[in-house]
Amino acid sequence: MIKMVVFDMAGTTVDEDNVVYKTLQKVINDAGYNFSLEQVLAVGAGKEKLQAIKDIIQLDTRKQKNELAGKLYIIFDKALANAYDNIEIKPQQGAGELFKMLQQKNILVVLNTGYNERTARSLLKKLNWKEGEQIDGLITATNVQNNRPLPDMIHLAMEQFFISDAKEVVKIGDSIIDIEEGQNAGCGLCIGITTGAHTRAQLETANPDYVIHHLMELLPLLN
Numbered sequence: 699m700i701k702m703v704v705f706d707m708a709g710t711t712v713d714e715d716n717v718v719y720k721t722l723q724k725v726i727n728d729a730g731y732n733f734s735l736e737q738v739l740a741v742g743a744g745k746e747k748l749q750a751i752k753d754i755i756q757l758d759t760r761k762q763k764n765e766l767a768g769k770l771y772i773i774f775d776k777a778l779a780n781a782y783d784n785i786e787i788k789p790q791q792g793a794g795e796l797f798k799m800l801q802q803k804n805i806l807v808v809l810n811t812g813y814n815e816r817t818a819r820s821l822l823k824k825l826n827w828k829e830g831e832q833i834d835g836l837i838t839a840t841n842v843q844n845n846r847p848l849p850d851m852i853h854l855a856m857e858q859f860f861i862s863d864a865k866e867v868v869k870i871g872d873s874i875i876d877i878e879e880g881q882n883a884g885c886g887l888c889i890g891i892t893t894g895a896h897t898r899a900q901l902e903t904a905n906p907d908y909v910i911h912h913l914m915e916l917l918p919l920l921n
Contacts, residue, residue, distance in 0.1 A: 700859055700920050702806040704837075704852055706744065706871030709894020710911070711809065712821055717781050718813075719743065719895065722750065725774045728767060731758055743895030744873030745770060746812045746845035747910065748909065763909045778817065787824045790893055792913040797832055806859055808835040810851040815840035820843065836858065846875045849883030870916060872896060877904040 703712045708718050716739070719785055723738045733754060741757060742750030755767065795858045797807045811818050818838045834854055842850035856867060869880025869888040872894025879906075880888035890901030890909040901909050908919055 699866060700805055700868055701866040702808055702855065702859060703800060703868045703870065703920075704808045704810050704855055704880070704885075704917070706873070706876050706894075707789075707809050707811040707813065707818065707821065708744075709872035710870060710876070710891055711790050712780070712825065712891075713788050713790045714785070714821075716895070718747075718778060718784055721781050722747070722754070722774055725770055725777055726751065729770055731755060733757065740900070744812055744846055744871060744875035744879075747774060747814075747838040750779045752810070755765045755899070758889065773792055773853040775814070775817075782817070783825070784818060787821060789825055789827075790913055796833065796913045796916065798901045801834070803920075805920070806856045807832075808837065808859075809833055810837040812839050812846060813837060847878035847882055849879055852879060852883040852885065853859065868916075868920065870910075872901075874900060874904045877913065878902065881905075889916065 708714055716890050719738050719742060720735060722742060723733060723735050726733060737757060738754055741754050748767060751770050752767045812904050815838045818836060829836060835858060837851040837855050839845050842854055844850045852867065852869060863869060864884035865886040867885045868892055869876060869885045870889040872891050873896050877888045877890050887907045890906040892898050898909050910916060
């Protein structure tokens with residue numbers, strides 16, 4: 699029996715037109731690189747953002763400037779906050795309805811994310827999503843020692859809601875690393891969704907249980 703669904707945020711439950719990765723691309727390229735958005739998405743999607751920067755700049759073997767990663771993260775964090783202040787942030791289609799339907803079935807709705815705590819909570823505020831109301835919990839990269847694809851965020855969510863069997867948990871996200879996180883946690887279902895960073899073909903390389911195209915397609919998979 700499924701007791702909890704752990705949803706990724708940007709690209710999965712939050713529609714922000716990939717602004718996080720567009721911002722990441724601009725910050726990195728302003729430092730002298732020339733990465734396409736497709737490269738940034740392929741390598742960085744779903745990861746804790748400092749790690750994403752490190753992994754992306756490693757793509758250019760001629761410019762391995764690892765000492766830049768920390769500086770670029772600081773610039774990125776400020777740039778993203780400014781971007782989120784100035785664009786429309788909205789739920790992915792069907793998110794609010796799905797959350798209500800899951801809660802009516804006594805299934806917990808938890809969000810997890812590679813964002814830091816401040817960024818994640820600023821998004822919740824803009825969406826008017828509150829813990830204990832629209833969602834049951836939020837776990838961010840700030841809250842754990844090890845980030846995706848390691849399962850620390852999912853395990854923390856399970857601990858907070860007294861769930862001992864990961865088979866009772868579903869993980870859904872728009873990136874390969876979301877699927878890998880769910881698999882490493884031992885989740886009963888690991889589901890990719892094509893509303894964000896990665897295509898169906900990319901998601902399928904991680905061998906998810908399902909790939910869906912709309913959040914409401916999740917419901918029949920839980921029966």
